[in-house]
Amino acid sequence: MSELQTAAEKTPFKSDLLKGKKGLVVGVANKRSIAWAVARALSNHGAQLAFTYQGDRLKESVAELAATLPGKSPLYPCDVTQDEEIKKVFAGLGEEFGSLQFLVHAVAFAKKEDLDGRTVDTSRDGFQLALNVSSYSLIALTKAAEPLLEKEGGSVAALTYLGSEKVIPNYNVMGVAKAALESAVRYLAYDLGKKRIRVNGVSAGPVNTLAARGISGFTSMLEGHRHRAPLGRNVEVEEVANTAFFLLSPLSSGITGEVIYCDAGYRIMGA
Numbered sequence: 001m002s003e004l005q006t007a008a009e010k011t012p013f014k015s016d017l018l019k020g021k022k023g024l025v026v027g028v029a030n031k032r033s034i035a036w037a038v039a040r041a042l043s044n045h046g047a048q049l050a051f052t053y054q055g056d057r058l059k060e061s062v063a064e065l066a067a068t069l070p071g072k073s074p075l076y077p078c079d080v081t082q083d084e085e086i087k088k089v090f091a092g093l094g095e096e097f098g099s100l101q102f103l104v105h106a107v108a109f110a111k112k113e114d115l116d117g118r119t120v121d122t123s124r125d126g127f128q129l130a131l132n133v134s135s136y137s138l139i140a141l142t143k144a145a146e147p148l149l150e151k152e153g154g155s156v157a158a159l160t161y162l163g164s165e166k167v168i169p170n171y172n173v174m175g176v177a178k179a180a181l182e183s184a185v186r187y188l189a190y191d192l193g194k195k196r197i198r199v200n201g202v203s204a205g206p207v208n209t210l211a212a213r214g215i216s217g218f219t220s221m222l223e224g225h226r227h228r229a230p231l232g233r234n235v236e237v238e239e240v241a242n243t244a245f246f247l248l249s250p251l252s253s254g255i256t257g258e259v260i261y262c263d264a265g266y267r268i269m270g271a
């Protein structure tokens, strides 16, 4: 990697592009979360942000991170499988923000036992859980956000992974869930385009987060990814965040229903 590239990644790009704009970020667990990198990028461009946290276990961690951003960041508990909690988030946001210009979806979950072995062994229960948390939640959150997003127009970005379209060993039911998520991106984009709401996906290359660390062989996978990728390296979480920033900003005003790959070029390779 050139020195120039390193400097660009370490020195945050700041602007007033999102000044006066408000957004909700769903999926921060800790400082390594992709959602937190997205939040930092959005904040660097002047956005005001609200966050949800999955449960009391994560409240402190999210509150501590949110407190490092300029301005006030409202926080709401939200297990995305609970309609009542989703409803309360947007009731609160209606009061606090009045309108919303973007929504970040960075949530995924499958049972550990379903991220190992054969996809053919996935239980009905495991399938339902994975698709409920990782796919349906985009539809539920986008619907709840619609009244606030349509006021001034808005943009929704969902994090996804190559396992949706290619077989990645052990990704299993999560691959099925990401395929549903990416399809939902297209259908939601169709539904909401007339309301000036865009919906897109960011497909990230592997990043060392909580959701990736537990995976057996993740470190050797990172190594393999680096060797195959045209850029000869893995992606930095800041690069993924900048792709989300682009999709959430007016710079991408003509783009909806797309999935953009931020993966150091890995996906284009055939051998």
Ligand code: NAD
Binding pocket: 026, 027, 028, 029, 030, 032, 033, 034, 035, 053, 054, 058, 078, 079, 080, 081, 105, 106, 107, 108, 109, 133, 159, 160, 161, 162, 203, 204, 205, 206, 207, 208, 209, 210, 211, 212
């Ligand atoms: P992470 O563990 O930091 O984030 C996952 C988040 O999902 C956590 O904040 C967790 O609280 C939340 N979550 C899980 N179940 C939930 C529920 N029922 N209700 C509310 N929230 C729930 O890991 P991450 O890698 O930052 O993952 C964020 C997104 O990025 C996910 O959609 C993941 O699939 C995607 N992604 C990750 C990678 C990677 O290599 N890390 C690559 C591509 C895409």
Ligand code: IMJ
Binding pocket: 108, 109, 110, 111, 112, 115, 160, 161, 168, 169, 170, 171, 172, 174, 205, 206, 207, 210, 211, 212, 214, 215, 221
């Ligand atoms: C996850 C599983 C298997 C292979 C994987 C991953 N590869 C990558 C990931 C190659 C990059 C990370 N990823 C893209 C995810 O979407 C992870 C989702 C996830 C992770 C866990 C771990 C802990 C747990 N349940 C999970 N559910 C979803 O119990």
